[in-house]
Amino acid sequence: MIEEQKHMRTVRSFVKRAGRTTEGQQKALEDVWPVMGLEVKNGPVVFSEVFGRDAPVVLEIGFGMGDSLLEMASREPDKNYIGIEVHTPGVGRLLSNANDEGLTNIRIYAEDAIEVLAKCIPDNSLDVVQLFFPDPWHKKRHHKRRIVQPDFAQNLRKKLKVGGYFHMATDWENYAEHMMDVMSAAEGYTNKMGEGQYSPQPEWRPVTKFQKRGERLGHGMWDLMFEKTE
Numbered sequence: 001m002i003e004e005q006k007h008m009r010t011v012r013s014f015v016k017r018a019g020r021t022t023e024g025q026q027k028a029l030e031d032v033w034p035v036m037g038l039e040v041k042n043g044p045v046v047f048s049e050v051f052g053r054d055a056p057v058v059l060e061i062g063f064g065m066g067d068s069l070l071e072m073a074s075r076e077p078d079k080n081y082i083g084i085e086v087h088t089p090g091v092g093r094l095l096s097n098a099n100d101e102g103l104t105n106i107r108i109y110a111e112d113a114i115e116v117l118a119k120c121i122p123d124n125s126l127d128v129v130q131l132f133f134p135d136p137w138h139k140k141r142h143h144k145r146r147i148v149q150p151d152f153a154q155n156l157r158k159k160l161k162v163g164g165y166f167h168m169a170t171d172w173e174n175y176a177e178h179m180m181d182v183m184s185a186a187e188g189y190t191n192k193m194g195e196g197q198y199s200p201q202p203e204w205r206p207v208t209k210f211q212k213r214g215e216r217l218g219h220g221m222w223d224l225m226f227e228k229t230e
């Protein structure tokens with residue numbers, strides 16, 4: 001590949017992990033997707049139309065197997081939840097579980113969150129954005145693949161309402177510090193915990209699959225919450 005083409009390739013925050021899709025997940029991908037699935041090709045989304053009501057909107061990027069999003073949506077029926085994840089078995093699992101529980105407040109994109117934000121989410125429309133245990137890309141040469149970057153912070157800010165906030169959690173100390181540096185320097189945000197401060201895990205944030213993995217490995221945990229102020 002010539003040098004120029006190499007640089008033109010988009011830097012993505014994920015690699016699609018292999019993973020077996022169970023029969024139940026596959027069935028949900030076929031049967032439930034038409035009800036809960038949203039697609040970038042359909043352009044800007046009108047939340048009041050897709051959910052059939054106006055309610056605060058919480059958007060989660062990279063929900064993995066979806067269990068924490070399911071728990072939050074089930075506990076807070078008065079909020080609308082949008083999940084974004086490219087891992088097909090995880091999408092299937094969340095569709096299947098949400099359908100089994102009869103939840104009507106979840107919609108899902110199975111595409112790159114960067115594209116979903118840019119092409120589908122209206123400006124000033126989100127109350128909360130959640131990013132729990134994003135891929136840490138811990139090797140230095142991979143740090144550019146980390147999703148939390150100055151441009152990302154500003155793209156997200158456009159989508160949040162004033163007073164809305166961005167909630168991150170990670171079990172990688174170096175990524176926590178990177179998040180703190182990027183978000184503290186980002187215009188239009190303030191750290192809800194005070195300058196330079198991490199948050200204890202709030203009781204409303206369920207323990208996620210990757211959090212459990214981090215705990216098994218003896219990692220620490222860091223939550224960060226930044227409010228959009230302007």
Ligand SMILES: C[S@@+](CC[C@H](N)C(=O)[O-])C[C@H]1O[C@@H](n2cnc3c(N)ncnc32)[C@H](O)[C@@H]1O
Pocket residue numbers: 013014061062063064065084085086087090111112113114131132133134135136147208209210211
């Ligand atoms: C380390 S896993 C964490 C999953 C889950 N939040 C948890 O805590 O168990 C990160 C997830 O983010 C997804 N992801 C990363 N970048 C993404 C992007 N740009 N758009 C959608 N999903 C993304 C990956 O596919 C992966 O499933």
